[in-house]
Amino acid sequence: MxxxxxxxxxxxxxxxxxxxxxxxxxxxxxxxxxxxxxxxxxxxxxxxxxxxxxxxxxxxxxxxxxxxxxxxxxxxxxxxxxxxxxxxxxxxxxxxxxxxxxxxxxxxxxxxxxxxxxxxxxxxxxxxxxxxxxxxxxxxxxxxxxxxxxxxxxxxxxxxxxxxxxxxxxxxxxxxxxxxxxxxxxxxxxxxxxxxxxxxxxxxxxxxxxxxxxxxxxxxxxxxxxxxxxxxxxxxxxxxxxxxxxxxxxxxxxxxxxxxxxxxxxxxxxxxxxxxxxxxxxxxxxxxxxxxxxxAIPENDRKLNDLIVRNVHIPSLDTSIDISINHYEREDDSSLGFYLEGQIEDVGDLSTFFGYSEFDAQNLHYRRAEVFPEILSELSALEALDFDALLLQGIGVVRVKDIQLKQNFERIPLLMVESNDEADWGLKPENRCAFFLEDVKGIKFAIINGKLHDLDT
Ligand SMILES: [Zn+2]
Incomplete structure (x- = not known):
């Protein structure tokens, strides 16, 4: 030294x-x-x-x-x-x-x-x-x-x-x-x-x-x-x-x-x-x-994402792509002052990008999340849902009304959307993030709000 x-x-x-x-x-x-x-x-x-x-x-x-x-x-x-x-x-x-x-x-x-x-x-x-x-x-x-x-x-x-x-x-x-x-x-x-x-x-x-x-x-x-x-x-x-x-x-x-x-x-x-x-x-x-x-210090690049899911097979296109996701801080009045919202950053060949975390979805297929059939207006009803069972059925989004969304957003393992919000979570940059990875035996992973949940264990 x-x-x-x-x-x-x-x-x-x-x-x-x-x-x-x-x-x-x-x-x-x-x-x-x-x-x-x-x-x-x-x-x-x-x-x-x-x-x-x-x-x-x-x-x-x-x-x-x-x-x-x-x-x-x-x-x-x-x-x-x-x-x-x-x-x-x-x-x-x-x-x-x-x-x-x-x-x-x-x-x-x-x-x-x-x-x-x-x-x-x-x-x-x-x-x-x-x-x-x-x-x-x-x-x-x-x-x-x-x-x-x-x-x-x-x-x-x-x-x-x-x-x-x-x-x-x-x-x-x-x-x-x-x-x-x-x-x-x-x-x-x-x-x-x-x-x-x-x-x-x-x-x-x-x-x-x-x-x-x-x-x-x-x-x-x-x-x-x-x-x-x-x-x-x-x-x-x-x-x-x-x-x-x-x-x-x-x-x-x-x-x-x-x-x-x-x-x-x-x-x-x-x-x-x-x-x-x-x-x-x-x-x-x-x-x-x-x-x-x-x-000699290399010039900055900007090629990081919070999460990259690689080699996701898209059945409708019969091709495999990468999906990058970032977690953005959204203001709230909690002690941290923010909650994290996952957002699709990019889709396609992301071989030149890197993730804070990465997941290889080789041999797994993309499945778009479906919406829970009811609009919920009571926090207790939301909390009473069997989240794992819903996720295993392909339900990843819940519409809510009169529930403090910001305070509960990260706590609930489904993507919460206000009932009057036209939010989309299809695979498109800037969309919110809710999809599944499955194989012939069924759903293995959920990626909800940019977080990966292993449903196999
Ligand atoms: Zn500055």
């Missing part, structure tokens, strides 16, 4: 001790970070109110360190991209800790750097768990026009701080993969271009070197799960402009990871790689890295 790999690994191992424990799931709100910000006021940290969002939510800057090199990190410019907000609060806890294990590293960071964290730049988007702000504008296309107060706040903070490094912290779709593999692109990086020619000046080169360093750490923590973002110049984006304004700007995207739907493991890796890089900025060591390591 290299020195930085050892540091990154040690930080990763130690993360639990510094984890901000009030943030454990992705859908926290502005109200959840206010107490954390308030607590920081009574510490060494300097807390500045930078301004308000469209709907009047406060946007803060938390500054730490006494050094001469300014660094700026901003998170959740897109409201539904929370991973780095969690990681940033962990980093602040780490930097404020008095633990001896990392005293030297911490001391160097705080003596050489002046760190400015802007956690949750788009609190109105967070409230809706959506990308855009309350004006329905994508802040990352508003760096020039500055139509939104949140954009003006970020630009003003940049002009005030004049950081040498800027960290533009986002989440990307969990369906990104490392090309030609089923590996999730758990992290993606970009040193954004600052012109159409994609020139590389000193500013951008340093950003690439910083990414090379973080990738070296990820080679140990989570090898072969990083993608490089396309570097086409986007003249309206903040990353591209902040690079142009002379700050080495690094885009970090938190993608998906098997068995980490709440992104707690990715948050942990963020904590480790970002702190390792900050330490190297503090010690002036980033320049030792080769940009070749940056270019």
């Amino acid at each position: 290299t020195g930085n790999q050892s540091i990154g690994k040690a930080l990763y191992e130690a993360h639990a001790a510094y984890k901000e424990k009030s943030l454990q799931k992705r859908r926290f709100k502005h109200a959840d970070i206010l107490p954390l910000i308030n607590k920081l006021r009574s510490t060494e940290a300097e807390v500045n109110l930078l301004g308000q969002s469209v709907e009047g939510r406060d946007i803060f800057e938390v500054s730490l360190g006494q050094g001469g090199k300014n660094i700026m990190l901003w998170t959740q410019m897109h409201g539904d991209e929370p991973t780095s907000t969690m990681a940033v609060f962990d980093m602040i806890l780490f930097l404020q800790s008095g633990d001896v294990e990392f005293a030297e590293l911490r001391g160097l960071i705080l003596s050489q750097l002046r760190l400015s964290f802007i956690p949750m730049l788009n609190p109105d988007g967070v409230e809706r768990f959506q990308r855009r702000n309350a004006m329905e504008i994508d802040l990352n296309r508003d760096a020039i026009q500055l139509a939104c107060p949140e954009s003006r706040i970020l630009k003003a903070a940049h002009q005030k701080n004049k950081p040498v490094f800027g960290f533009n912290l986002h989440d990307q779709s969990k369906y990104y993969n490392v090309p030609e593999t089923n590996h999730t692109a758990t992290h993606s990086f970009l040193a954004p271009a600052y012109n159409y020619a994609k020139d590389i000046n000193e500013t951008r080169r340093s950003a690439m070197q910083g990414i090379a360093l973080m990738q070296e750490v990820l080679d140990v923590l989570h090898p072969n799960h990083t993608g490089r973002y396309n570097d086409d110049f986007e003249p309206r984006a903040f990353g591209d402009n902040i690079q142009l304004w002379g700050t080495s700007t690094i885009l970090v995207e938190a993608g998906g990871m098997q068995n980490d739907s709440e992104k707690q493991e990715i948050r942990r890796m963020h904590f480790a790689i970002l702190l390792t890089l900050l330490y190297n900025i503090a010690t002036d060591s980033v320049g030792e890295y080769s940009v070749d390591k940056y270019w």
Whole structure:
């Protein structure tokens, strides 16, 4: 292991001790970070109110360190991209800790750097768990026009701080993969271009070197799960402009990871790689890295699905095809804030795609789900159904009326559809998902709402 790999690994191992424990799931709100910000006021940290969002939510800057090199990190410019907000609060806890294990590293960071964290730049988007702000504008296309107060706040903070490094912290779709593999692109990086020619000046080169360093750490923590973002110049984006304004700007995207739907493991890796890089900025060591390591990161692809059922024989066509299905989060008022709805993504030859899970339906035939004959309006009647018996008869859909559909959707192993809903579940992209796999002896599997049920056992 290299020195930085050892540091990154040690930080990763130690993360639990510094984890901000009030943030454990992705859908926290502005109200959840206010107490954390308030607590920081009574510490060494300097807390500045930078301004308000469209709907009047406060946007803060938390500054730490006494050094001469300014660094700026901003998170959740897109409201539904929370991973780095969690990681940033962990980093602040780490930097404020008095633990001896990392005293030297911490001391160097705080003596050489002046760190400015802007956690949750788009609190109105967070409230809706959506990308855009309350004006329905994508802040990352508003760096020039500055139509939104949140954009003006970020630009003003940049002009005030004049950081040498800027960290533009986002989440990307969990369906990104490392090309030609089923590996999730758990992290993606970009040193954004600052012109159409994609020139590389000193500013951008340093950003690439910083990414090379973080990738070296990820080679140990989570090898072969990083993608490089396309570097086409986007003249309206903040990353591209902040690079142009002379700050080495690094885009970090938190993608998906098997068995980490709440992104707690990715948050942990963020904590480790970002702190390792900050330490190297503090010690002036980033320049030792080769940009070749940056270019060696394969460019992101987007070929993942939640489930792929392969080689399904379609009797009416007498041919076999693949079916891909994604599970989309739909808003509700449960403790999780969402339920999952399965949707057919694509049908046909999906040999170039990969699934978080895959099932080979060789020698099994497709059978469309039939609808339960009655419309049910009592939850108790719905719950009293013999689900396994119905599924074995080929009934996979139930029409309901006056039943809280969202709250029960994932709990009931039939596809629930409102009685007045024209929903279709035939094999067609964007349709809902309810079908069976059978052989000559009968039904073997049900795929209802995107989940595979083995009826054979
Ligand atoms: Zn984003």
